[in-house]
Amino acid sequence: RCGPARAAIFIAAPDEARSVDGHALMTAFGLTAREAEVASRLASGATIGSLAAEWGVSVNTLRGYLKAVFGKTGTCRQADLVRLVMQGFAAA
Numbered sequence: 001r002c003g004p005a006r007a008a009i010f011i012a013a014p015d016e017a018r019s020v021d022g023h024a025l026m027t028a029f030g031l032t033a034r035e036a037e038v039a040s041r042l043a044s045g046a047t048i049g050s051l052a053a054e055w056g057v058s059v060n061t062l063r064g065y066l067k068a069v070f071g072k073t074g075t076c077r078q079a080d081l082v083r084l085v086m087q088g089f090a091a092a
Contacts, residue, residue, distance in 0.1 A: 021089050021090075023036075024089050025085065028088075029069075030067060030072055031073075035072070038062065040067060040085060040089075042081065042085075043081070043082045048063065066081075069081060
């Protein structure tokens with residue numbers, strides 16, 4: 001009916017940093033370079049506040065980027081965005 005059963009197992013060390021392919025995010029979702037950077041940095045554990053301080057912009061500016069990323073990726077919550085990025089665009 002559905003063919004033979006198949007499984008895939010992906011193993012990654014949870015404490016090791018994983019790089020995110022920002023260019024692939026830009027291509028897949030039409031993100032700007034800054035939006036892709038926001039998505040990838042959040043997926044790597046950064047916070048809105050830490051990014052705002054690092055980049056010298058307001059938290060509201062970062063929230064604006066995040067809102068654009070949500071719209072382009074079809075996500076509504078930061079956790080959903082991180083899951084999407086880590087499942088499809090992160091390399092071990």
